Amino acid sequence: MGPTGPSAAEAREKMLDIYPKKTLRKRSKQMMVNENPSTPAEIGANSRTVPGIITQRGCSYAGCKGVVIGPIYDILHITHGPIGCGYYSWLSRRNFTKIRNEGETNYLQYSMSTDMQENHIVFGGETLLKDAIQEAYDEFKPKAISVYATCPVGLIGDDIHAVCKEMKAKLGINIFGFSCEGYKGVSQSAGHHIANNGVFKNMIGLDDTPSKGEYTINILGEYNIGGDAWEIDRILALCGIKIIGTLSGGVTYDEICNAHMADLNVVMCHRSINYMAEMMETKFGIPWFKVNFIGLEGTKKSLRKIAQYFGEKKLIDRVEEVIAAEMSEVRPVIEDVKTRTNGKTAALFVGGSRAHHYQDLFEDMEMKVIAAGYEFAHRDDYEGREVLPSIKVDADSRNIEELTIEEDPERFNLRKTVDRKKSLEESGFAFSDYEGMLKQMKKDTLVIDDISHHEMEKLIELYKPDVIGSGVKDKYVIEKMGVPCKQLHSYDYGGPYAGFKGAINFFKEIDRMTSSRVWELTRAPWHEADEAPEATVSEEVTA
């Protein structure tokens, strides 16, 4: 893998060494050496978690409520279940929100739940849910209410969709449910899919008001962690590009209902929202492509691609002006930071997209990404969308609904003529595509899907990277081992990291972490000097 440790193949063997036979067979498929980045080999992904292995993964409810729908701030969200699920998803993801129109309520500051008790498990919770919806309506008068199922709901057979339908008719506001029970699928990913289906069925296309902007787009799969979406908004506004809806960071219900009026969808987080991009193209004729506003090169490339799509010189020139102006602010920072970060190593283990996106930022700093992996991405996120036809849906994920989408007879409208799309493609423009993480990674780097605690420990032992990007459950494990860990879910309560200003934040942050002085304090002087005696161990002074 690199000069600082064994080869990736050796490291892989060392990580697998300890596993019992069945676990070994399973984990072997999910750990690979990236031997041919341009034509990556198949990796095992999106398969069930090995029990007892210490995974970082969460559940379908987290993927649906916690990630995709939760950030829509003026929908009132009710978790149907015992208290934990609603409680843990209360303000714990940093999808920033501010009220933009007078009279709105930001429901993200609230955790609403049916708080199921034993009698509801025994006798069913439908009446409870009905009453909770009524009380929520009486108390808050929201414009829409969404309901999320948790583990026991599916088992006891509560029909949340029937309850929502009944209450929608009664109260006259939009009310809809998500069957995102935690045991569905094998990870958060199932929840994304369930969320996409629900948003598409219950919100997209409800408001046909034409947009006033000149170049109108939606940003799909951007959740405004630490203000990322606002930085993207700022840059696009400077370029004269109008965002109809960002799914779903800092977004309102109305914006989502109107999102099908945009001329283009750009996709940030492929894993969580590619379903929506595909469905909107089929039904309304909106093309989509992948962008990445993380990293300087990624941001520039994405802006240029959007300008090229609209194809007008005015926009193309404006984008170049914005890039030049922004880069003049970034350049001195990166030039300075690079003198310290050049050649340092990083490993990235993050959900379903950032393990790839953030490689751009590390490349900007001339750091080497020696290993990476996702918690719950699918093969297409690793190997690229061209492998989609060869992916078999296994028994654990077969029950996740696939919607059949057809062209809308009235509203379908090809944004680009077939000829125009073709000529763009001939110039190297890729629509409806994502090349995956492996192609960007260097040859012989290590790729680990659903990394276990044991594998992470081994990785640090073998390579001691200069920084690891991961999540809160890992952070203090990694740091106890003397390696700084940047949380790439919560950003360690900082950010934004997207766009140009975000890149500056990130460069400074990694610079701080990789040159922190605290590690110098680790050993007390009496452990260092030969002549100093060991401290005597005595009972704690009590008086």
Added chain:
Amino acid sequence: MLEGTTAELRERKALRVNPAKTCQPIGAMYAALGVNGCMPHSHGSQGCCAYHRSHLTRHYKEPVVATTSSFTEGASVFGGMANLTSALENIFTIYEPEIVAVHTTCLSEVIGDDIPTIIKKAIESGKIPEGKTVIHANTPSFVGSHVTGFSNQCEAFVKYLAETGDTRKNTITIFPGFVDPSDMREIKRLATAVGVEFILAPDASDVLDTPYDGHYKMYPDGGTKISDLREMGHTMVSIGLGPLASTAAVTSLQKKCGVEGKIAELPIGVRATDEFVNALRVAGDTAVPAWLDAERGRLIDMISDMSQYLHKKKVAIFGDPDHVSSMIDFVTELGMEASIAITGTPGKKWERKMKAKAPNTEVKAFSDLHYLHQWIKNNPVDLLMGNTYGKYVARAEDIPFVRFGFPMLDRVGHRAFPLVGYAGAMRMVEKITDAFFDRDDRLLPDHEVELVQ
């Protein structure tokens, strides 16, 4: 901030808004972490385990490791036996704990998995290595709260491990209740001061507050040793701190091993600490050292010095039942008045007890922060006390806010400094007066800002 909250109080029977509790398994996970060489195991789908680990990590800023059965839809229909069996094989092979403490979630409770049978079969089929132990607690999320889960796990320590027999040692079992490692450290300091031999179960100090030395230990040096958990059965007396968290373990130890039990309030504030120290003294037939008397005296001195700033101040308190119960008494000792005290944990008995001792306080169990906020809008208070989630209410209503209890997601003090004991009480007096003074220094007109207070 919380702009949807109005002063109009409506009765809510079904909708919980901004809970003042969470669910059972996280309490069980925390209790299990307080055992030396223990791997907590969550028998359910993996989302629960991820949430509980994340939440504890955010509170302690420490590694929190636990395993899960990672239920799929199939297991949810046909039972989780295969998942737990294969989990146990993986855990003992890869992570080599001395003991695995299994708890359940709403999922495995609804499908009715029989954990003892699964464990028994795993032992029979050799999946559990010789000399290693597996215990379990049922922790259905739809009953009680995280404190109930803590209590259930503590009771399981007794049921599975405490030895029976007539041998008695001059040692006391202390169940600390659902408190922080810094509190457990303080409880040990008090017991050591009084000169009693004791077993503290569980003990998360030196597990969730480990020093930094560049090495990671999956099983830190701390935690109650399994041998000590067995020895609990041979102790003279047990003292359970916090009725809700510790009664089950105390009762179980009495029933199973004949160890006489005493339940005391969490030692927060003067009288509750006095009661604990005195209980230790009586149980151990020892004397309270002069220096501890002096420490107590310094606390009383501080309260007396600050009395003018505390007198008749109205306080809103929320948190876990045992904490709230002691805190009502403590604020009364300080000369303040508990206007309202709520907990999210259900309990009519607790509610009656609180009403009896604080007839002028609005008391509610099975309540939430939304109710507390609305009540405050109608009945303004001078101070809000509770966990991190209270900061939104404090900001919305501009009330001085003192953090205590679980969880503390946005401050560091609880990691190092106790809430319990005389030392903890002094720290709280400092925090309360700081909160009042800081607000005055910020908001009073220039000519009223005092140099000396």
